[in-house]
Amino acid sequence: MGTTSKALSLLNFFSRATPQIGLSELARLSGLNKATVYRLLGELAAHGFVEQVGTGREYRLGPAFLRLAALREKHVPMRDVALKQLTDLSDATGETAHMSLLNGEVLSNLAYAYSNRHGTMVMMDDAEVLELHSTGSGLAVLAYSPKSLVDEMLSRPLKARTSQTITDPNQIRALLPSIRTEGIAASVGGFEEDVFSHAAPIFDARSICIGAMAVAAPVSRMTDPLRMMIRDNLLAHARQTTRILGGFPPDTFPTREPQMMLQKEA
Amino acid sequence: MGTTSKALSLLNFFSRATPQIGLSELARLSGLNKATVYRLLGELAAHGFVEQVGTGREYRLGPAFLRLAALREKHVPMRDVALKQLTDLSDATGETAHMSLLNGEVLSNLAYAYSNRHGTMVMMDDAEVLELHSTGSGLAVLAYSPKSLVDEMLSRPLKARTSQTITDPNQIRALLPSIRTEGIAASVGGFEEDVFSHAAPIFDARSICIGAMAVAAPVSRMTDPLRMMIRDNLLAHARQTTRILGGFPPDTFPTREPQMMLQKEA
């Protein structure tokens, strides 16, 4: 791993739960030498990627990201595109719709939209990180990711977010083929209790899966007709989102009308 | 300069004008070896800080910034705070208010607010970069920055954005003391023709200047009474913004009521 990667990976230790971290703690978390972390933080700080809180204490993410995010969004208005599609999708289904992007080995939220049709709804949070094994979106991404990522991902111990989280790698592997034939992944209570989530993958110009679009509803509201309705709408909107973003589903991706397919070996 | 700094500085070559850059071009711009740039881009790409456009062509900023910006803003809601203050300031003055943060040797926009009192107003742009020598905000920041930054900054050739831009380093240096006694910098048409801009510095917890808040009005609308009104409102709102963000103006910063001060040597 190059020096730059080490520096950048330091940034991943900042999260909702631990928004600011001290030097020694960060050295411990990253497994790097304290002096190394100190120097790397210094370089990151010089560019506004981290900053020190108050007078000489812990570090936190810096203001540079605001500028770069604005610049990125100005040139590649993913969030805008996603938000429009999500609003439509949320209106059509009456449930919460959201989209997240693959970032290393986790998904990070890009945007979400609520419906006001029901008194209860699944709440989302910017800056939340979704694991690949415990969420519908994660499973959708896994199903369309190269074997290397799946193996890498499933070789690590899988954390149970709820009592219903699937933590057996083989069980997860067994789900993937049917997700591929459906084009949709489902997860019941895997990330949060009482949330039934459907998700479909999003692809880039090289037909590589870059994230997922999902509809999340309370388990109590889920019925088979609703599932069908969500499934159809989700597939359509995910497809359209991929297209608007300039991407293409892979050849193996099911078309709108279910049909017989030959399974191809990658 | 460390390797990490080199990698991070590559990101600064992406701008509104050149949102995507090829490998060779980036090597030329940065003065680094092509192989080096290639490797650095690879590491940046692995973390989502850059990505390649379409199939193996130019590079552009990646999606990671969206997540990190959201995370930063969640923990340090600068933009929200600024937006509230700017809305107030814009309402009070009837003109466009904006705030920008010091990022290396330039200012980048954080937020802005328009007024609807007049038919014409100064328009702002996210992701725009303001130079220190040609803008009111820049002068305000220079006046409260360490001598080293000022020297560094003014040793380079200064670009004339308009016919009214001040490009003589000595002339700029001569402005700084009066800005310090006023607590406010003014610039007439330095960045864009016909724009009269007032700006006040914003400080962090260590009393270091981190950016500026400004009011920009058409030159044609500017009168002495308006200047006084803007000055008072701007000073008050800048002060409050500094305070809400957890910062402190330095001891030398003028209080609301103008008063005699002894000039201190730093």
Added chain:
DNA sequence: AACCAATGGTTCAAATAATGAACCGACATA
């Protein structure tokens, strides 16, 4: 008050990772 275990920060020889000139094959232009 003395002690201990943290913290952020610093040093410098040793080890490692970054570097850059040259080289590919592919593509475009002429």
Added chain:
DNA sequence: TATGTCGGTTCATTATTTGAACCATTGGTT
């Protein structure tokens, strides 16, 4: 076919990164 540029790759040389040990402070415990 010849020429220039592109993105990408190689590998011996070089320069940067690294990490153990060491400070000076701070805060808690005895």
